[in-house]
Amino acid sequence: MKKLYLLGFMCFISVVGTGQTFDFKIDHFALVVEDVDKSAEFYGNILKLTETPHPDKKPGFRWFIVDGSSQIHLIQKEFAPFEKNKSMHLCLATQDLEGVIAHLEKNKIAYSDWPGKKNAVTLRTDGVRQIYIQDPDGYWVEINTAVH
Incomplete structure (x- = not known):
């Protein structure tokens, strides 16, 4: 019986000890928008998020800091409409x-x-x-x- 408990404990330790863990943090959330300036007005003035420059200063992109280093990226592009549930x-x-x-x-x-x-x-x-x-x-x- 002791051997059975020991075998079970070793199996448990091997499963727990080999489980992969990643230190994920949310970097950004990207939204495709119809009018980037109109959306930027909402995220900047209504939600009071701080805008941060796009590193390449590309037109059609506006980035906002949510907390620390997490961001919302607004991207102006055409896309297929879908129901926003x-x-x-x-x-x-x-x-x-x-x-x-x-x-x-x-x-x-x-x-x-x-x-x-x-x-x-x-x-x-x-x-x-x-x-x-x-x-x-x-x-x-x-x-x-x-x-x-």
Whole structure:
């Protein structure tokens, strides 16, 4: 019986010890947009993200810093339209959701809870509060109070 336990423990250690781990961080999220300047206005002035220059200074590209080194890249290109489902969204976390909501209302940006009720906030079962907005191209953005 001891040999069976020892064999099981060794198998467990070999599986756990050989598992590959990568130290991933989100570098950027790229969005194809119809009008890069209109979208940049939204991400810069509505979401208050800081713009950072494209390294090649190419036209049709605008980059914004989200947190530290994570970025959103806006790329102006033609592409096949598709349904922008709320389940496919960018999520930004803040501890000042009330300030964000006041800023959205001041700028006449519609927001809703997950089911779609206008000017409402979802309270998740884990205590996180969240709202949803759409950018000028119809991409969904969740803003919540999750702590990381």
